[in-house]
Amino acid sequence: MPVFSLDPVQTAWCAELRELAVGTLRPLAARGEPGRVNRPLLAALAERGLLKRMFTGPPGVSPGGFPGAGGGSPAGCGPPPPGDPGDTGRALELCLMRESLAYGCTEAETALALQGLGAWPVARSGTPAQRARWLPEVVAGRAVAAFALSEPGAGSDAAALALRAVPDPRTGRDGWLLTGEKQWISNAPEADFYTVFARTAEGTGSRGITAFLVPADRPGLSGSALEMLSPHPVGRLVFDSTPVTPADVVGEPGRGFRVAMDTLNLFRPSVGAFAVGMALAALDATLAHTAARTAFGGPLKDLQSVAHQVAEMATRTEAARLLVLSAAAAHDAGDPEVPRRSAMAKLFATETAQYVVDTAVQLHGARALQRGHLLEHLYREVRAPRIYEGASEIQRSVVAKALYPRHPAARRRESGT
Structure with a gap:
C-alpha cells in the first residue's frame, strides 16, 4: 500500500465518514452531556x-475473529500479530x-477510539472466554470499555505503576487483591469493564506488571468523574482490595507492560490521525473565512x-498526515521500528494540530472564541492529545533512544573502539 496516496475506494469511504460525522453523529453528540x-x-x-x-479490519482481510464478529477465524482466536497477512491494513x-470522524465530529471520533483502546488488549491478548464475553458487546455499542494505565504518580512513566496486586489470602496463589488508584482514565467511572495494569512483583520495573480485565461491578471498585477541559468523560478509579483471579489476567502474569505497549504502538499513530482531522477542519474553516x-x-x-500563514498551516498538516500514514503502514507491515515511527507520528501530528488550530483562531479573531464556534471547540479538544498516550516529551525520548544505537559513532563508543 503506497503511503503517499489513498486508492479511490479509501478516498470515497473517508468522504462518506465525513458526511456521516457532520450529518448524523454531530447532532447526536450535541444532545449528549459533556463529560x-x-x-x-x-x-x-x-x-x-x-x-x-x-x-x-478492512473488507477483504481475514479478521481476527471472535464470537459475533463474523469472518473466517475460529471463535475465540484473537487478532493475528502485526505483520501477519490477517493484520494488513488494520492501523x-x-x-x-x-x-475522517474527527474532521466532522470529534466526540464521535473519541467515542470510537476509546472503545478500541479499552478493548484492544482483550482482543489482542485476552482469553477465549474474555473475548466471547465482552467483544461482541463492545462492537454492538452495548458495553463501554476503558484502558486504565495512568495513575496520580505514574502518567508518562508507565513503568512506575503503584497499583498493587497482592496474593489474595483467601485463595493463595489463585487470586490477587488490587489496591490503589488510577487517574485520568477515559470513560471512567461509567465504563462497563476496565483493562487494568497493576504491579504483581515489586522492584522489577516494567517486568512486574500484569494486565487484568476488571468488570465495573467488581467489589471494592469505585470511581468519580473529573472535570476536564475536553468534553469527553475522564475519571478516577479507586481499588479497595478488589479481587481478581487468573481468569481475569490479560496475556501472561508479569507481561502486562508488553500488552500496554502493543496497544499504544497501534493507537499512537491514530492519535496523530485524530489531530490531523482537527487540523484539516481548522484549515478548511480558515480558507472559507x-x-x-x-x-x-x-x-x-x-x-x-x-496567505503565508495559511500556506504554513496547509504544509504542516500535509506533512503530519503523510507521517501518520507512513507509521500506520509500518505497523501493518510488521516493521521492527514501529515504536519510533509511531512516536514520530504522534509527536509531529499533535504539535502540528495545536499550531494550526491556534493560528486559525488568531486569523478568525474574537468570533473564534465564542462558545459554540467550531474553533472554540477545537481549541479545547486539541490540547489533550499532546499529553495522553505519552506526552510529546516522552515521544521525543522514544525517538532519540531509537536513533542513537543506529548511528556508527554511538555503536563505536558502546563497543569501546
Missing part, C-alpha cells in the same frame, strides 16, 4: 459497523476512521501575511 459517556452515539457507531471494523483503517472576510480594502486572503 458523560454518550451511549446513543456509541449505538450509532455500532449500527454503521464502525466499532466492529476496528477489530475485524491504516483506524487512522482513516479517526481522521479568509476568502470571505474583508479588511483593509480586500479579502484577508490577499494580505501576504495571512
Whole structure:
C-alpha cells in the first residue's frame, strides 16, 4: 500500500465518514452531556459497523475473529500479530476512521477510539472466554470499555505503576487483591469493564506488571468523574482490595507492560490521525473565512501575511498526515521500528494540530472564541492529545533512544573502539 496516496475506494469511504460525522453523529453528540459517556452515539457507531471494523479490519482481510464478529477465524482466536497477512491494513483503517470522524465530529471520533483502546488488549491478548464475553458487546455499542494505565504518580512513566496486586489470602496463589488508584482514565467511572495494569512483583520495573480485565461491578471498585477541559468523560478509579483471579489476567502474569505497549504502538499513530482531522477542519474553516472576510480594502486572503500563514498551516498538516500514514503502514507491515515511527507520528501530528488550530483562531479573531464556534471547540479538544498516550516529551525520548544505537559513532563508543 503506497503511503503517499489513498486508492479511490479509501478516498470515497473517508468522504462518506465525513458526511456521516457532520450529518448524523454531530447532532447526536450535541444532545449528549459533556463529560458523560454518550451511549446513543456509541449505538450509532455500532449500527454503521464502525466499532466492529476496528477489530475485524478492512473488507477483504481475514479478521481476527471472535464470537459475533463474523469472518473466517475460529471463535475465540484473537487478532493475528502485526505483520501477519490477517493484520494488513488494520492501523491504516483506524487512522482513516479517526481522521475522517474527527474532521466532522470529534466526540464521535473519541467515542470510537476509546472503545478500541479499552478493548484492544482483550482482543489482542485476552482469553477465549474474555473475548466471547465482552467483544461482541463492545462492537454492538452495548458495553463501554476503558484502558486504565495512568495513575496520580505514574502518567508518562508507565513503568512506575503503584497499583498493587497482592496474593489474595483467601485463595493463595489463585487470586490477587488490587489496591490503589488510577487517574485520568477515559470513560471512567461509567465504563462497563476496565483493562487494568497493576504491579504483581515489586522492584522489577516494567517486568512486574500484569494486565487484568476488571468488570465495573467488581467489589471494592469505585470511581468519580473529573472535570476536564475536553468534553469527553475522564475519571478516577479507586481499588479497595478488589479481587481478581487468573481468569481475569490479560496475556501472561508479569507481561502486562508488553500488552500496554502493543496497544499504544497501534493507537499512537491514530492519535496523530485524530489531530490531523482537527487540523484539516481548522484549515478548511480558515480558507472559507479568509476568502470571505474583508479588511483593509480586500479579502484577508490577499494580505501576504495571512496567505503565508495559511500556506504554513496547509504544509504542516500535509506533512503530519503523510507521517501518520507512513507509521500506520509500518505497523501493518510488521516493521521492527514501529515504536519510533509511531512516536514520530504522534509527536509531529499533535504539535502540528495545536499550531494550526491556534493560528486559525488568531486569523478568525474574537468570533473564534465564542462558545459554540467550531474553533472554540477545537481549541479545547486539541490540547489533550499532546499529553495522553505519552506526552510529546516522552515521544521525543522514544525517538532519540531509537536513533542513537543506529548511528556508527554511538555503536563505536558502546563497543569501546
